[in-house]
Amino acid sequence: MDAREIRKTVDEALYGFVDHRGPILGAVSADLTPLLDALDALLSGGKRLRPAFCYWGWRGSGGGDLPEFFTAAASLELLQAGALIHDDVMDGSDTRRGMPAVHRRFEALHARSGWRGSAEGFGTGAAILLGNVCLTWCDEMYQGSGLTDEALTRGRPLFNQMRTEVMCGQYLDLLGQARGPQPDGRAMVESALRVIRFKSAKYTVERPLQLGAALADSPSVEALSAYGMPVGIAFQLRDDVLGVYGDPAETGKPAGDDLREGKRTVLIALTLERASAAQAAAVERLLGDPELDAAGVETLREIIVTTGALDACEEMIDRYAAEASAALAAAPLTSDARAALSELTVAATARTV
Known part of the structure; x- marks a missing residue:
């Protein structure tokens, strides 16, 4: 298919x-x-990425088109x-x-x-x-x-864990916004990455892929994490960039909406890690203002660029995508599944919506 x-x-x-x-x-x-x-x-709407990753975990482990x-x-x-x-x-x-x-x-x-x-x-x-x-x-x-009771039972632990993990990630996201900036810039980046792992990466790519493999009775479910996790992280990093710089006609959200909502993304953490005192003060003043106008959005965009945070985030996306591609080459999947997942990697990390 x-x-x-x-x-x-x-x-x-x-x-x-x-x-x-x-x-x-x-x-x-x-x-x-x-x-x-x-x-x-x-x-x-939606991209149906989760069922697609689940399908290729299933198909790549010998499952048929049932x-x-x-x-x-x-x-x-x-x-x-x-x-x-x-x-x-x-x-x-x-x-x-x-x-x-x-x-x-x-x-x-x-x-x-x-x-x-x-x-x-x-x-x-x-x-x-x-x-x-x-x-x-x-x-x-x-x-x-x-599906058979045996298949559903094999998949159930992953299915349950995925649902728990995304709720944990949601809480960590709320907590990060409530706590605000941290004195240690690197700690801010790591905290934002932890949110990505649990709120997005696991339930977007890693767990759906593993679920498909488990339903097909693959003996190599855990090995798929080496591909699924970096793809999921790269996917969300791209989403964070689009939340600030994306075209509203393509993303379906107003320009700079993530900035108005005050999301403590990796992109923002990288910005604060690199910002001067004046730049950091401007970010803290404007980020999370629900009435943020176009001029305020542009000010934040300029700070993100001039601090080098946007370039650093793009480099992270490239690095995680390359890590995923290397892991995919060795993944215990059929060749057609590896080819399809390679295309999904590009679609998930180089997209404009």
């Missing part, structure tokens, strides 16, 4: 599962329809949806994938309807609940995929 066929098959499994849950919610109340509408809108496997792999998109919904609430994001973030969508519904109480509070509560639904359905979809 090529990338387009994989996505099409994953989408069919994903939308089929969600469509079958519609009547369950409808039997409770027609008032739940906006929840499904919001989920459908969110699921209509519909039951694609159902299990597609469940990762519900994990992703739940994580994104909750992440946007915590970050106060206004948009996701070129549309209003889920909490903003429900906030607007409250305002349009003229309901009582706080529209913002209603939006936040509704988004938390929809995120919880996604996490519940993720487990339900995996367990009910139709």
Whole structure:
């Protein structure tokens, strides 16, 4: 299967599962329809990277193109949806994938309807609940995929660990923003990298790849970390760069949104590590200002460039991508899987969206 066929098959499994849950919610109340509408809108976007990495872990370990496997792999998109919904609430994001973030969508519904109480509070509560639904359905979809009990049992520890790790990463991200800058610049970079490992790298690449291999009963699941972890780190580093310098028409988020949200990314940590006292003071003054205007965004962009942080981050991306490529050459996978994963490495690290 090529990338387009994989996505099409994953989408069919994903939308089929969600469509079958519609009547369950409808039997409770027609008032739940906006929840499904919001989920459908969110699921209509995305790169489907997690199921793709899972597929090549499975296929590269001898698995066939079974519909039951694609159902299990597609469940990762519900994990992703739940994580994104909750992440946007915590970050106060206004948009996701070129549309209003889920909490903003429900906030607007409250305002349009003229309901009582706080529209913002209603939006936040509704988004938390929809995120919880996604996490519940993720487990339900995996367990009910139709794969054998033996296969599901082999994959279950990784499936559970992945879900725990991403929540731990979310907390570490919150903690980093709450603590603010640290006196040791290198410690700031390491702290930001730890967030990347658990919030992004593990559940974007490493664990999905290992999950596919485990479902196929590969004896070499652990060996895939040597490829999966550096690719996942490079992927998120690229995402951090795009969060500051990306084209809104391609990223689906306003320019500099990560700066308004005050994200303590590796890019920002590298900036503060290299900044003069005046530059560091400017970063701390502007970073996390929800009203940050275009001039403020440009000021921060210039500081990131002049400190050499952008170049340092690009060098890190190249280094992690090269590490992944070297590990892939020795990975215990079939040649077609290695070729496909090589293409995914480029797509994940050299992208513009």
